[in-house]
Amino acid sequence: MSRFYNCVWLVLNDVIIGVAIGSFLLENRQALSQILDYTLQHYLVDWIRDALMWLNNWPAGLKLNTELSSFLCHIFVGMVTLWGQLLVALSPYYPLIFWVAGAMGFFGMAAMISLLSDLLKFLTAHLWVCYWLSAIVFRQQLGFIGSLWNLFRGKRYNVLRMRLESWDYDIDQLLLGTILFTLTTFLQPTVMTYYALFATTRLLIIIIHAVLDTASALLNHFPLFALMLRIKDPLRLPGTSAVIGIVDHQVVTTC
Numbered sequence: 001m002s003r004f005y006n007c008v009w010l011v012l013n014d015v016i017i018g019v020a021i022g023s024f025l026l027e028n029r030q031a032l033s034q035i036l037d038y039t040l041q042h043y044l045v046d047w048i049r050d051a052l053m054w055l056n057n058w059p060a061g062l063k064l065n066t067e068l069s070s071f072l073c074h075i076f077v078g079m080v081t082l083w084g085q086l087l088v089a090l091s092p093y094y095p096l097i098f099w100v101a102g103a104m105g106f107f108g109m110a111a112m113i114s115l116l117s118d119l120l121k122f123l124t125a126h127l128w129v130c131y132w133l134s135a136i137v138f139r140q141q142l143g144f145i146g147s148l149w150n151l152f153r154g155k156r157y158n159v160l161r162m163r164l165e166s167w168d169y170d171i172d173q174l175l176l177g178t179i180l181f182t183l184t185t186f187l188q189p190t191v192m193t194y195y196a197l198f199a200t201t202r203l204l205i206i207i208i209h210a211v212l213d214t215a216s217a218l219l220n221h222f223p224l225f226a227l228m229l230r231i232k233d234p235l236r237l238p239g240t241s242a243v244i245g246i247v248d249h250q251v252v253t254t255c
Contacts, residue, residue: 022105
């Protein structure tokens, strides 16, 4: 029975909190839209663009490859700028977004959190694309370096047998492998720097999603009724009266 009352209490609290926050969003959607517009432009566009330009200018004395760094910087800055223009075009519809979010409050706070999580995925789509591209380049470069390292060891990977086997390479092959290994090794820090930037942003977004999922889980499964009943009237909990009776009997027997 306590589980049933706990579910009822959680649903009521979810709806009450959702209605309260939803009403706040509906009444202040214009001011919140301006705050959202500034926040998105500052953190998702300007900050990322400044970070990319900082990486392109030898950050902390780290001398990256100038040509490759400029190439990667221009690609990512172009993508971020394009997404910023899209956000500017969508800015007149921000009050509508807050109106929908406020209306979702009548279905409970958990529904608003789910909507916020989906909205966060959409607003940070450009960061996911940048992370995906940098991860592909970084992974392919590591695989290429690993293949060249096997060449220096006199081995090759047999695709059919799925294993490394010994192999005799010619002088021309070793010379070409040495040149490619040197070039790839010196280009690796540049790619790794940009990959680290977008991996960090991806990690922050994952942490935010984890916090939202945790809040939604607490709203749906937190034993609030049992805890409040434990504080207010512990005798109503199952098994509590029996335990108290046993303790009282032992006390009387001891006396």
